[in-house]
Amino acid sequence: MEAQTYTIEDVIAALNDVGYVDENVINYIVPIIAYESRVNGMPFTQDAKDPTSDSWGIYQTNINTEMAAIYKVMVDEGVELPGMTDLQKKQLETNIVAEDEKDVRKFTPKQKKVVREFLKEADLPTQTKIFKEMYEIKSGEINSDKTEDVMESLYFNTTRKFYTDKQPEAVKFKAKMDKEVKLYTKRKMEDDYIMEKEKVNQEEIDKFKRMAAAQSSGAPNPNVRTPREMEFADKYRTPLDPALNSSLINVYSTLSKAKKKAIDSGLQVL
Numbered sequence: 001m002e003a004q005t006y007t008i009e010d011v012i013a014a015l016n017d018v019g020y021v022d023e024n025v026i027n028y029i030v031p032i033i034a035y036e037s038r039v040n041g042m043p044f045t046q047d048a049k050d051p052t053s054d055s056w057g058i059y060q061t062n063i064n065t066e067m068a069a070i071y072k073v074m075v076d077e078g079v080e081l082p083g084m085t086d087l088q089k090k091q092l093e094t095n096i097v098a099e100d101e102k103d104v105r106k107f108t109p110k111q112k113k114v115v116r117e118f119l120k121e122a123d124l125p126t127q128t129k130i131f132k133e134m135y136e137i138k139s140g141e142i143n144s145d146k147t148e149d150v151m152e153s154l155y156f157n158t159t160r161k162f163y164t165d166k167q168p169e170a171v172k173f174k175a176k177m178d179k180e181v182k183l184y185t186k187r188k189m190e191d192d193y194i195m196e197k198e199k200v201n202q203e204e205i206d207k208f209k210r211m212a213a214a215q216s217s218g219a220p221n222p223n224v225r226t227p228r229e230m231e232f233a234d235k236y237r238t239p240l241d242p243a244l245n246s247s248l249i250n251v252y253s254t255l256s257k258a259k260k261k262a263i264d265s266g267l268q269v270l
Contacts, residue, residue: 003045004045005046008044008180011033012026014125015029017125018131029147031181034173035170036059036158045058047121048060054112056119056120057122059127060155061131063112063119067092068093068095068133068137069130069134070118077118079114081115082110095137135154158170
């Protein structure tokens with residue numbers, strides 16, 4: 001059976017869905033994830049397995065170090081682990097081990113079998129939820145919310161190849177992924193612009209349709225003055241008392257200046 005792989009658009013959309021929407025964050029995360037999840041050169045492989053550790057999936061979740069993140073999503077998905085004790089459950093739920101407690105967060109051999117199958121079968125949205133938990137837990141552990149710091153802690157070897165050792169094969173792969181991310185961003189902006197333009201055009205079309213329907217039905221157009229309103233306006237266009245008109249203009253001018261001064265000073269004018 002051929003391994004399930006995802007496109008860069010799929011992965012970015014999944015990251016967006018769990019809250020990673022900042023362009024700079026996406027640009028940093030995606031190439032690392034792509035490199036981590038390669039199988040025969042294909043990135044974003046659902047059941048990718050690290051050859052040197054018990055790490056699985058697109059985000060290479062390690063079942064020996066990311067127990068709390070895995071457990072939280074398994075609970076949300078309704079998957080039960082065999083042989084759970086109350087203490088293990090409490091520690092995995094909080095990711096906290098009290099001073100007087102033994103650390104029992106690690107999965108037992110029987111539990112690991114279930115976890116491995118879960119990670120192998122988990123689809124992209126589910127794996128991305130686990131990644132979010134991994135990211136937030138690691139951010140708290142290192143007391144930093146900088147993407148670079150968190151990703152370095154989660155993916156030390158890959159970030160080292162990319163940014164420290166600048167390993168030729170890794171740097172070449174990263175350059176390719178950087179280009180694909182930029183192309184995706186450009187296409188997304190163009191698509192968003194077209195959709196917004198079409199939305200505005202449709203709103204204008206709907207507006208004119210309503211106006212045409214109102215005119216054909218004989219209903220008054222609220223934006224057009226009636227003959228009676230025009231007659232009333234003409235009657236009072238020239239004031240009967242020029243002196244009164246001059247006084248009113250002076251009062252209005254004074255009020256306008258006072259309003260402007262109030263606005264400039266930061267007051268809210270109703």
